Amino acid sequence: MTTAKAFTNEQYAKLGAVIDQKKDLRNPLIEILRIAQEIFGYLPVEVQEFVASRMNIPVSKVHGVVTFYNFFTMTPKGKHIINVCTGTACYVKGALRVIQMLTEQLNVGMGETTMDGLFTLSAVRCVGACSLAPVIVIGEDTFGRIEKSDQVKEIINRYS
Secondary structure, X not given: OOOOXXXXXXXHHHHHHHHHHHOOOOOOHHHHHHHHHHHHOOOOHHHHHHHHXXXXXXXXXXXXXXXXXXXXOOOOOOOEEEEEEOOHHHXXXXXXXXXXXXXXXXXXXXXXXXXXXXXXXXXXXXXXXXXXXXXXXXXOEEEOOOOOHHHHHHHHHHHO
């Protein structure tokens, strides 16, 4: 799993400018946090504290929004997020086996990011590609009928 990284003054300055520009809009917090996540890659406590301070609102309000919405993350994500479909068709056709193969090849658990920051392993309920089960999705790319670890290795190598 990746460790927290130090953020630059430039990143904080950019976020500060965004807050100054948007803070007087009606309900700006979600939009500001979305942009903050683009700038920093995720929303650790120190970024949440910065937002709260600059907006003159309690940190608990910022944290509440970050933890309520699934889009926001408090942990670093990899360059490539591998979403394993765990919907009914994929589950029945071997999604757990695919997760096991990915876990072994990437040396991470579900929800974790590889040490090199390239991959984050995630599960999703359904990707709507049931005829290709079991399926993984990386970015805009869908890979189906995954049955062997060689297939998983080949897919991972495309993004390494």
